[in-house]
Amino acid sequence: MPLISVVIPACNAEQTIQQSIESVLRQTFADFELLVINDGSQDSTLDVVNHITDSRIKIFSYPNAGANVSRNRGLYQASGEYVSFLDADDLWTPKKLETQLLALQKNPDAAVAYSWTNSIDEKGQFLRRGSYITVNGDVYAKLLLVDFVESGSNPLIRREALCTIGGFDESLPAAQDWDMWLRLAARYQFVAVPLPQILYRVCLNSMSANVLRQEVASLQVIERSFTQAPESLQHLKSYSLANRYKCLTFMALQRTPERQQGLAAAKFLGLAIKNDPSLLRARVLLKVLLKIIIIVLLPPQQAQMLLTQSQRLTNIDALLGYLQVQPF
Numbered sequence: 001m002p003l004i005s006v007v008i009p010a011c012n013a014e015q016t017i018q019q020s021i022e023s024v025l026r027q028t029f030a031d032f033e034l035l036v037i038n039d040g041s042q043d044s045t046l047d048v049v050n051h052i053t054d055s056r057i058k059i060f061s062y063p064n065a066g067a068n069v070s071r072n073r074g075l076y077q078a079s080g081e082y083v084s085f086l087d088a089d090d091l092w093t094p095k096k097l098e099t100q101l102l103a104l105q106k107n108p109d110a111a112v113a114y115s116w117t118n119s120i121d122e123k124g125q126f127l128r129r130g131s132y133i134t135v136n137g138d139v140y141a142k143l144l145l146v147d148f149v150e151s152g153s154n155p156l157i158r159r160e161a162l163c164t165i166g167g168f169d170e171s172l173p174a175a176q177d178w179d180m181w182l183r184l185a186a187r188y189q190f191v192a193v194p195l196p197q198i199l200y201r202v203c204l205n206s207m208s209a210n211v212l213r214q215e216v217a218s219l220q221v222i223e224r225s226f227t228q229a230p231e232s233l234q235h236l237k238s239y240s241l242a243n244r245y246k247c248l249t250f251m252a253l254q255r256t257p258e259r260q261q262g263l264a265a266a267k268f269l270g271l272a273i274k275n276d277p278s279l280l281r282a283r284v285l286l287k288v289l290l291k292i293i294i295i296v297l298l299p300p301q302q303a304q305m306l307l308t309q310s311q312r313l314t315n316i317d318a319l320l321g322y323l324q325v326q327p328f
Helices: 017-025 045-050 067-077 096-106 140-145 159-165 176-185 211-228 231-254 259-275 277-281 285-297 300-309 317-323
Strands: 004-010 032-039 057-062 082-085 110-120 126-129 156-158 189-201
Touching: 004 017, 004 067, 004 096, 017 032, 017 045, 032 045, 032 067, 045 057, 057 067, 067 082, 067 159, 082 096, 082 159, 096 110, 096 156, 096 189, 110 159, 110 176, 140 176, 140 231, 156 159, 159 176, 176 211, 211 231, 211 259, 231 259, 231 285, 259 277, 259 285, 285 300
Parallel strands: 004 032, 004 082, 032 057, 110 189
Antiparallel strands: 082 156, 110 126, 110 156
């Protein structure tokens, strides 16, 4: 029986799934099974996977039901003591499983080990570093403020803990990863591996790029989490909302500059400021506002040309620096 089960949900992932699988097969830790959950793919995803020869790969095909259901189907099929999920367009560095497993073995009270994340583009080229937040032990309060795990492709989790809390919430249209980490953090300790080991691929047509869907789901997660959180943490709710709206602003401004995206970014930024007025003092605010104005007022092609010529406007990563709110 393998020690680790790796679950890859895949729906129409023919362009990237081979790279994702190869990043698993290159792991320095080899005692794993790789479960590919084919979620009703209509392209050649299944053919790509079938042409990869490795006895550790197991393929399960189902009618399309979405990523949440696919992850839970993979969890049901998993036999390892530990489970890690990998989206079919993301990548791992070679020592990801080895170092996370060692962290859990050294910290028997922890149920979740997570690493740092970097973003790559559709061609696999480096885009930006992640937040690189390192928190150990009881991380629940910090996780209410910001999803520092950053990606569903990140943690290694004890399977018993996943089964105890009931797997992923299949009713959520998005933000299911953050919801899962919060439910785990409410009962178990986390341990951090302070190394960038997850390469999160930013694809403009991915589910995570649908910012309005992300907003609805994020509000559901926040409301439910604070309904269950102790009284001592209720003061964090406005900061949690502000941080989430900062993320949504950033996501909206990453996409192709279209008026609808600019209007969404303006709405999200306004709600972020409403919940955290200290943002009005942020030096990056004027750059963000100017980019929003350009996207809203100019045709997409002209907006893209102007933003490309003025790199300082397109580089709004500084906005993410305000995610690490410390209200304690």
